Amino acid sequence: MATATSTPKLNHIGLPILEYRGGKSTLCAGCGHNAIAERITDAMFEMGVEPERVAKMSGIGCSSKSPAYFLGRAHSFNAVHGRMPATASGAAVANRTLKVLGVSGDGDTASIGAGQFVHLMRRNLPMIYIVENNGVYGLTKGQFSATADLGSRLKTGVINDLPPIDTCALAIQLGATFVGRSFSGDKKQLLSMLKAAIAHKGTVLLDVISPCVTFNDHEGSTKSYKFMQENDEPINEIGFVPSFDDIEVDYDSGQIYEVEMHDGSNLRLRKLLEDYDPTDKANAVRTLMEASSKDEILTGVFYINTEQPTFVDLLNMVEEPLATLPESLTRPSKAAFEALMADLQ
Ligand SMILES: Cc1ncc(C[n+]2csc(CCOP(=O)(O)OP(=O)(O)O)c2C)c(N)n1
Ligand code: SF4
Ligand SMILES: [Mg+2]
Numbered sequence: 546m547a548t549a550t551s552t553p554k555l556n557h558i559g560l561p562i563l564e565y566r567g568g569k570s571t572l573c574a575g576c577g578h579n580a581i582a583e584r585i586t587d588a589m590f591e592m593g594v595e596p597e598r599v600a601k602m603s604g605i606g607c608s609s610k611s612p613a614y615f616l617g618r619a620h621s622f623n624a625v626h627g628r629m630p631a632t633a634s635g636a637a638v639a640n641r642t643l644k645v646l647g648v649s650g651d652g653d654t655a656s657i658g659a660g661q662f663v664h665l666m667r668r669n670l671p672m673i674y675i676v677e678n679n680g681v682y683g684l685t686k687g688q689f690s691a692t693a694d695l696g697s698r699l700k701t702g703v704i705n706d707l708p709p710i711d712t713c714a715l716a717i718q719l720g721a722t723f724v725g726r727s728f729s730g731d732k733k734q735l736l737s738m739l740k741a742a743i744a745h746k747g748t749v750l751l752d753v754i755s756p757c758v759t760f761n762d763h764e765g766s767t768k769s770y771k772f773m774q775e776n777d778e779p780i781n782e783i784g785f786v787p788s789f790d791d792i793e794v795d796y797d798s799g800q801i802y803e804v805e806m807h808d809g810s811n812l813r814l815r816k817l818l819e820d821y822d823p824t825d826k827a828n829a830v831r832t833l834m835e836a837s838s839k840d841e842i843l844t845g846v847f848y849i850n851t852e853q854p855t856f857v858d859l860l861n862m863v864e865e866p867l868a869t870l871p872e873s874l875t876r877p878s879k880a881a882f883e884a885l886m887a888d889l890q
Contacts, residue, residue, distance in 0.1 A: 556590050556591065556592075556593045557593040557789050558593040558595060560590070560593075560596075562586065562587075562590045564590075564596060564618060565586045565587075565589050565590040565596060565615065565616055566586055566615065566616075566617060567582070567586075567612070567613055567614045567615040567616055567617040568613050568614055568617060569614070570582065570611075570614045571610070572607055572610065572611065572614075573757075573758055573759050574758075575758040576607065576683075576755070576756075576757065576758055576759075577677065577679060577729030577730070577753075577754070577755030577756045577757070577758075578607055578608050578611045578677050578679075578729070578755050579611075579614070580729040580730065580732075580735075580755075581611065581648075581675065581677055581729050581735070581753055581755055582611045582612075582614040582615045583615075584729075584732065584735045584736050584739055585615045585616070585646070585675075585739060586615045586616070587736055587739075588736055588739035588740045588742075588743060589615075589616060589743070591736075591740060591787075592740055592743045592744070592787060593789065594644055594743060596616050596617075596618035596619050597618055597619065597620075598619075598642060598643055598644055599616055599619035599620065599643065599644045599645075599646055600619065600620040600621075600622070600633075600636045600637075600640075600643045600644070600645045600646065601615075601616060601619050601620065601621040601622070601646050601648065602621075602622050602624065602629050602632055602633040602636065602645060602646065602647045602648070602672075603621075603622075603623050603624065603629055603647065603648045603649060603653075604623075604624050604625065604626050604627055604628060604629040604649050604650070604653035604654075604658060605623075605624075605625065605626035605627075605653060605684070606626075606649070606650035606652055606653045606682065606683065606684045607650065607683040607684045607757075608648060608649060608650035608653065608676075608677035608679075608683070608755070609623065609629070609648060609649060609650060609653055610623075610684075611648055611677065612646075612648050620636075620643070622636070626653060626657050626658070627653055627654075627656070627657035627658025627659075627661060628658065628661060629647050629648075629649050629653065629658065629661070630647070630658065630661035630662060630664070630665035630674075631661055633645050633647045633665070633670070633672055633674075634665060634668070634670055634856075637670050637671055637672050637856075637857060638670075638856070638857055638860065638862060639866065639867045639868065640866040640867065640868065641671075641857055641862055641863075641864055641866070642864075642866055643866075644673075644743065645670075645671065645672035645673070646672070646673045646675070647672055647673065647674045647675065648675050648677065649674065649675065649676055649677070650676065650677055650678070650679070650682075650683070650684075650690075651676055651677075651678040651679065651680060651681075651690040651691065651692040651712075652681075652682040652690040652691075654676050654712060655676075655690060655691040655692050655710045655712060656690060656691050659691070659710075662712070662715075663715070663719055665748065666715070666716045666719035666720055666721045666748060666750065667719045667720040668720070668748070668856040669720055669721070669722055669747040669748050669853050669854070669855050669856055670747070670748050670855065670856045670857070671746055671747055671748070671855045671856075671857055672748060672749070673739075673742045673743070673745075673749040673751065674721075674748065674749065674750050674751070675751045675753060676692075676712050676750070676751070676752045676753065677729075677753055677755040678692050678712070678752050678753060678754050678755055678768065679754075679755050679756055679757035679760075679761055679768050680692055680693040680694070680697065680757075680761050680766065680767065680768035681693065681699075681757055681760050681761045681768075683757045683759065683760060683761075686760065687699065687700070687757065687759070687760025687761060689703070689705050691707075691709065691710045692709050692710055692711075692712065693705045693707075693709060693767075693768075694709050694767040694768075694840075695707065695708050695709065697765060697766055697767045697768070698763075698765030698766065699760075699761075699765075700760065700761075700763050709837075711833055711834075711837060712750065712752045713725070713726050713750065713752050713833055713847055714830050714833040714834060714837075716748075716750035717826060717829050717830050717833075717847060717848045718826075718830055720748070720853075721747070721748040721749070721750045721848075722745070722746075722747035722748055722749075722848075722849065722850040722851070722853050723741070723742060723745045723747065723748070723749040723750070723846070723848070723849050723850075724749075724750045724751075724829070724846075724847050724848040724849075725738050725742075725749075725750075725751050725752075725844075725845060725846040725847055726751070726752045726753070726754070726842075726843065726844045726845070726847065727751065727752075727753050727754070727844050727845075728753065728754045728755075728773045728777055728844060729753055729754065729755040729756065730756075730770060730773060730774070731777070731844070734779065734782075734783060734844065734845070735753065737783035737784065737785045738751060738783055738846065739751070740785045740787065741783065741785045741806070741810070741812045741846070744785075744787065744788070744806040744807070744808050744810040744812075745806060745807070745849075745851070746806075746807040746808075746851070746855060747850075747853055747855045748855075754768055754773055754842070754844075755768075756768055756769050756770050756773070767840075767842070772842075773842065776840075776841065776842045777842055777844055778836075778841050778842060778843050778844065779817055779843075779844045779845045780816075780817055780818040780821050780832070780843050780844070780845040780846075780847070781802070781814040781815055781816055781817055781818070781821065781823070781845040781846055782814070782815035782817060782845075783812070783813075783814060783815075783845065783846060784801075784812075784813035784814075784815065785810065785811070785812055785813070786810060786811040786813070787810045788806075788808050788809035788810045800815055800816055801813050801814065801815055801816070802814040802815075802816060802821075802822065802823060804823070804824075804849055804851060805851070806851060807851055812846075812849070814845070814846055817845070818832070818843075818845075823846050823847065823848055823849050824848070824849060824850060826848060826850075829847045829848040832847070833847065
């Protein structure tokens with residue numbers, strides 16, 4: 546008997562979601578990083594990004610392993626611990642046609658990689674930087690990381706007595722132009738945020754609270770599923786209409802902060818925190834600092850700036866990937882070289 550085969554749904558560049566999947570995850574079942582990999586798959590599919598045009602960059606950690614579990618057709622580079630920003634910068638500068646997606650952990654970013662992180666944020670490099678934040682070094686068996694909250698407790702009973710680094714506040718202050726926080730368990734918010742991130746032209750920093758079920762999901766942890774379900778306070782509701790969707794939405798404009806993205810997409814932020822203006826940089830940092838002093842975990846889009854030129858624009862890089870430029874354009878002529886050498890004598 547013939548069986549009916551259903552036709553898979555295709556995105557606007559004609560690909561099924563299967564083309565956006567990666568290898569089978571080897572992370573622990575229930576790890577927040579798995580859910581983030583799924584949302585990245587969905588967002589890239591829904592935005593119709595060509596998988597071959599993505600460069601997945603990461604450092605070291607369970608989080609940094611996760612690019613293996615989405616976009617199997619993309620370019621991928623697993624760097625040294627904390628060194629993802631340097632390799633991502635090289636890829637973004639050398640090839641403007643790539644969508645650069647960095648995946649890092651709280652340890653990879655805020656401890657060993659802190660120096661690289663701050664310099665990346667101040668350059669507005671065109672890339673998406675995701676911190677899969679579980680408050681611990683998952684891969685090395687659950688030591689506190691620098692994003693662990695003051696007073697949070699390890700399973701062993703050890704209390705964290707140092708204040709946390711807030712990567713969002715740091716990124717806003719340093720110059721990132723799209724900064725938000727989400728939770729791996731909030732499918733809707735994370736997906737909308739990722740789609741808007743894909744449409745953004747400069748540096749996107751997304752800090753995604755991503756519980757480590759093996760080492761940091763117990764009572765006393767502030768990065769557990771339970772704690773996030775009880776304490777997550779979204780500051781805005783994110784609506785995103787991509788440029789290829791010609792949808793007219795009726796809304797009460799008084800409640801919405803509307804941002805026209807560089808590619809013509811529309812980001813609509815419904816205010817949940819009274820009068821929150823995501824383009825006001827100083828207010829964004831102040832809001833995060835005040836929330837931290839009250840032990841509140843704010844999520845949503847904290848800051849967006851679509852005007853700032855990117856690092857690649859400032860360098861005046863050519864549109865064509867450097868690797869495909871002919872030698873006549875990448876090397877000085879013999880005469881120019883000899884003139885230069887003569888000048889140095
Ligand atoms: C130079 C160097 N130092 C230390 C390590 C050991 N190490 C591996 S992963 C890691 C921390 C990972 O934590 P995080 O980035 O938060 O990732 P997670 O595993 O929690 O997702 C450390 C310290 C290493 N691999 N290389
Ligand atoms: S140890 Fe923690 S961070 Fe690593 S895969 Fe398991 S749950 Fe995820
Ligand atoms: Mg971690």
